[in-house]
Amino acid sequence: MAKVYNWQLGREMDYRFPEAHPQWQFAAVFNINRCIACQTCTMACKSTWTFSRGQEFMWWNNVETKPYGGYPHHWDVKLLQLLEEANPGGQVWNGAQQGDRQPYGIYQGQTIFEAAAEAGNETALGYLPTEQEWTAPNLYEDTAKGPQGARNKLHSEGTRLPEHNTWFFYLQRICNHCTYPGCVAACPRNAIYKRPEDGIVLIDQERCRGYRKCVEQCPYKKSMYRPNMRVSEKCVGCYPRVEGSDPLTKGIPMEARCMATCVGKIRMQGLVRIEDGDWAEDASNPLYYLVRKERVALPLYPQFGTEPNIYYIPPRWVPRPYLRQMFGPGVDEAIDRYTNPSRELQAVLQLFRASQKIIFRYEIEEGEKVLDTEINGRPFQMYNDTVIGFDKEGNEAVRLSLEEPFHVRSEQYQNSI
Amino acid sequence: MGGGELRITAGWTVAGIIALALIVSVGLTLSDMRLASSQTITLVAKRSEVEVPLDDPFARVWNRANPVEAPLSAQNITPPKGGGDRTITARALHDGERLYILMEWDDDSEDLLVSRQAEFSDAAAVQFPVAPGENVPAFCMGDPTSPVNIWQWKAAWQADMEQGFVDVQDAYPDMQVDLYPFEEEAEFYPARAVGNVFAQDDRTTAVDNLLAGSFGTLTQAPDQVVQGTGVWRDGSWRLVFARDLNVGEDYSQFAEEESTNIAFAVWDGARGERDGIKSVSQFLTLEVSPDVAEPGGGVTVWIIVVVVLGAVALTLVLALYGRQRQNG
Numbered sequence: 022m023a024k025v026y027n028w029q030l031g032r033e034m035d036y037r038f039p040e041a042h043p044q045w046q047f048a049a050v051f052n053i054n055r056c057i058a059c060q061t062c063t064m065a066c067k068s069t070w071t072f073s074r075g076q077e078f079m080w081w082n083n084v085e086t087k088p089y090g091g092y093p094h095h096w097d098v099k100l101l102q103l104l105e106e107a108n109p110g111g112q113v114w115n116g117a118q119q120g121d122r123q124p125y126g127i128y129q130g131q132t133i134f135e136a137a138a139e140a141g142n143e144t145a146l147g148y149l150p151t152e153q154e155w156t157a158p159n160l161y162e163d164t165a166k167g168p169q170g171a172r173n174k175l176h177s178e179g180t181r182l183p184e185h186n187t188w189f190f191y192l193q194r195i196c197n198h199c200t201y202p203g204c205v206a207a208c209p210r211n212a213i214y215k216r217p218e219d220g221i222v223l224i225d226q227e228r229c230r231g232y233r234k235c236v237e238q239c240p241y242k243k244s245m246y247r248p249n250m251r252v253s254e255k256c257v258g259c260y261p262r263v264e265g266s267d268p269l270t271k272g273i274p275m276e277a278r279c280m281a282t283c284v285g286k287i288r289m290q291g292l293v294r295i296e297d298g299d300w301a302e303d304a305s306n307p308l309y310y311l312v313r314k315e316r317v318a319l320p321l322y323p324q325f326g327t328e329p330n331i332y333y334i335p336p337r338w339v340p341r342p343y344l345r346q347m348f349g350p351g352v353d354e355a356i357d358r359y360t361n362p363s364r365e366l367q368a369v370l371q372l373f374r375a376s377q378k379i380i381f382r383y384e385i386e387e388g389e390k391v392l393d394t395e396i397n398g399r400p401f402q403m404y405n406d407t408v409i410g411f412d413k414e415g416n417e418a419v420r421l422s423l424e425e426p427f428h429v430r431s432e433q434y435q436n437s438i
Numbered sequence: 439m440g441g442g443e444l445r446i447t448a449g450w451t452v453a454g455i456i457a458l459a460l461i462v463s464v465g466l467t468l469s470d471m472r473l474a475s476s477q478t479i480t481l482v483a484k485r486s487e488v489e490v491p492l493d494d495p496f497a498r499v500w501n502r503a504n505p506v507e508a509p510l511s512a513q514n515i516t517p518p519k520g521g522g523d524r525t526i527t528a529r530a531l532h533d534g535e536r537l538y539i540l541m542e543w544d545d546d547s548e549d550l551l552v553s554r555q556a557e558f559s560d561a562a563a564v565q566f567p568v569a570p571g572e573n574v575p576a577f578c579m580g581d582p583t584s585p586v587n588i589w590q591w592k593a594a595w596q597a598d599m600e601q602g603f604v605d606v607q608d609a610y611p612d613m614q615v616d617l618y619p620f621e622e623e624a625e626f627y628p629a630r631a632v633g634n635v636f637a638q639d640d641r642t643t644a645v646d647n648l649l650a651g652s653f654g655t656l657t658q659a660p661d662q663v664v665q666g667t668g669v670w671r672d673g674s675w676r677l678v679f680a681r682d683l684n685v686g687e688d689y690s691q692f693a694e695e696e697s698t699n700i701a702f703a704v705w706d707g708a709r710g711e712r713d714g715i716k717s718v719s720q721f722l723t724l725e726v727s728p729d730v731a732e733p734g735g736g737v738t739v740w741i742i743v744v745v746v747l748g749a750v751a752l753t754l755v756l757a758l759y760g761r762q763r764q765n766g
Contacts, residue, residue, distance in 0.1 A: 072626075141519070227633065251629070
């Protein structure tokens with residue numbers, strides 16, 4: 022085991038391989054607040070990558086309803102329980118000690134790698150889901166959490182903010198293309214690798230021998246066994262699109278299919294530049310801004326220790342203890358900033374799903390003040406700023422103003438179609 | 439001391455023990471039975487003048503080969519660790535052109551399929567140094583300067599050959615799918631398209647020929663030159679491997695009157711064993727002998743019976759003789 026630095030945990034941790042980082046890292050922000058669970062992302066992925074024989078149960082992208090849903094069933098509850106059994110009561114954070122390289126404080130519990138180290142039989146803590154657990158991928162869809170101890174009841178005051186008493190939310194999941202992937206560490210064949218150019222994690226289809234150690238030890242359960250190929254497959258991050266080899270954009274990097282098809286405009290995916298093992302400071306990159314500067318988007322189960330690279334703007338109505346368990350101690354700050362957004366954040370949120378091209382940089386042109394009011398008891402102003410997104414080549418890819426332009430049809434064309 | 443008591447002098451006792459040891463050792467040598475620890479066990483492949491069938495590990499010809507027992511234990515050096523203590527019985531023969539290795543081990547269930555998510559196949563493997571000699575590689579997957587050649591048999595591959603490739607509709611006969619787009623296009627079966635032998639639906643052998651030079655380096659060899667058949671019967675597997683003695687220097691070398699090393703591994707699919715989760719032996723010596731393997735299945739047993747009876751008889755004679763001398 023080597024020592025590696027995990028900035029999401031604010032500390033060094035044990036990992037099978039020494040630290041090595043790609044030049045760029047595939048990353049995305051998912052705004053849970055906006056998702057309507059239409060599953061367009063799910064079907065975009067399915068119809069691109071997993072429509073063939075042997076992939077019937079495979080959903081590299083899925084949207085599940087929390088707290089009860091999960092694909093495979095209860096994947097997160099099961100892993101949390103394994104961690105708890107390995108280190109009872111120890112999965113706690115010291116959120117007070119924050120800094121640039123430890124934005125959420127310091128995790129004092131055990132990661133999946135550390136929890137497995139004592140027994141030494143496996144590289145990471147995990148389990149192999151049963152056949153049944155892979156079925157019914159949207160089980161518990163729209164099933165709400167009601168009052169404690171009362172079956173089939175909704176809370177009488179279910180929907181009062183800041184925390185709803187009757188609640189559910191949608192969790193959108195793909196492979197996290199982790200910085201320290203559980204699957205890479207688990208593979209005894211060294212058949213899984215992280216691409217140096219974009220950090221996308223791939224299973225070498227020639228070297229894989231179908232042992233399913235990656236299925237067992239990916240905490241997010243995004244490696245899947247294809248029975249008629251006798252090997253495992255996983256989300257490929259739509260790497261041809263990210264490379265820019267899709268003919269549509271003539272060499273310009275594009276977002277993955279699940280991102281580019283998002284109807285609710287909840288997703289923004291891109292590449293962040295890595296320097297000295299950490300995100301290079303680049304506040305004009307919208308992902309850097311959202312994750313590292315504004316800190317409005319958080320990693321999913323950072324305590325697992327894989328440093329996942331999909332970041333979530335947490336749902337603002339959900340009880341905080343649940344969210345803190347899922348996204349770490351940054352939850353309160355993230356929700357506060359999202360519900361009282363700064364002028365810049367309001368502009369950057371417009372960039373979601375505005376173009377298929379990956380936005381590497383943005384600029385804001387200031388506009389007139391259009392709203393001066395009070396939200397959640399605090400003063401709130403809105404300006405009709407224009408945000409401009411630029412592609413890899415520095416060319417303008419998208420331009421949006423906060424106020425949607427309003428066009429009035431002239432009298433002459435009132436009934437035209 | 440009463441005159442009727444049996445008394446033997448110290449000198450006669452020593453003589454008796456020496457004679458007994460001599461008889462036992464001569465008997466064991468004749469029967470090729472080895473009693474040492476696993477590192478010094480020798481598996482002798484004698485020349486068979488009778489055909490060794492590739493598809494029948496229970497063939498009578500195997501009665502001509504002397505069995506050795508090899509202890510296996512859990513692989514506990516590198517994760518994933520697992521397996522356990524078991525014993526395999528090994529035999530070997532050759533016919534001047536091919537080397538045959540027979541393995542036999544207990545297994546409660548016959549696990550043939552890998553079609554479901556948590557389903558694993560029974561499997562077994564033998565391992566040899568690529569280059570025989572004094573520099574014996576590490577018995578765990580070899581080392582970079584001294585690679586190993588591994589032959590791995592899997593029950594699932596054999597099932598694919600015997601029953602036809604087990605696809606999803608065989609594992610899930612009630613499944614319904616409206617349409618598989620581009621079903622005939624190879625790129626949608628990536629492992630098969632890039633030539634991963636696991637994904638092929640037209641296997642010609644149930645045994646993979648592999649090379650390794652340390653943990654994590656196991657790689658399919660370009661030449662699939664090993665054949666094999668396993669049969670599960672009454673709670674145990676019997677498996678025969680066969681390969682031409684000469685297949686070039688890239689793989690393990692065998693020749694009459696020469697020795698190399700052999701190690702064994704067994705996986706129990708029902709226990710989720712695969713990869714490093716296996717029971718392994720250390721290296722044994724494998725000797726390819728020019729001697730002809732003689733018929734007579736029970737020869738070994740008979741030699742042992744004769745040796746033991748002889749030893750008992752001799753002890754009694756010596757004891758009686760000693761008593762007579764005392765009395766005389």
